[in-house]
Amino acid sequence: MKTLIIFASKTRTIEKCAKEINKQLKYSKIVNILNQNEDINRYDLIVVGIPIRIGMIDKKIRKFLINSIEI
DSSP: OOEEEEEOOSSSHHHHHHHHHHHHSTTEEEEETTTOOOOGGGOSEEEEEOOEETTEEOHHHHHHHHHHOOO
């Protein structure tokens, strides 16, 4: 199963968590969407690392997901 781990973070906290998850999953790829884009439709499983500030998810992650999901 191809797995994509995406996150958007300027700090290293979420990236560290993504790397720990990546160690446990075979055939996974980590992408910081602040630095690069990825076609999420090519993957079987998508893990999303989302920073939450004041009860709201990060705008960049929300925008990326809305633009990437095919319905």
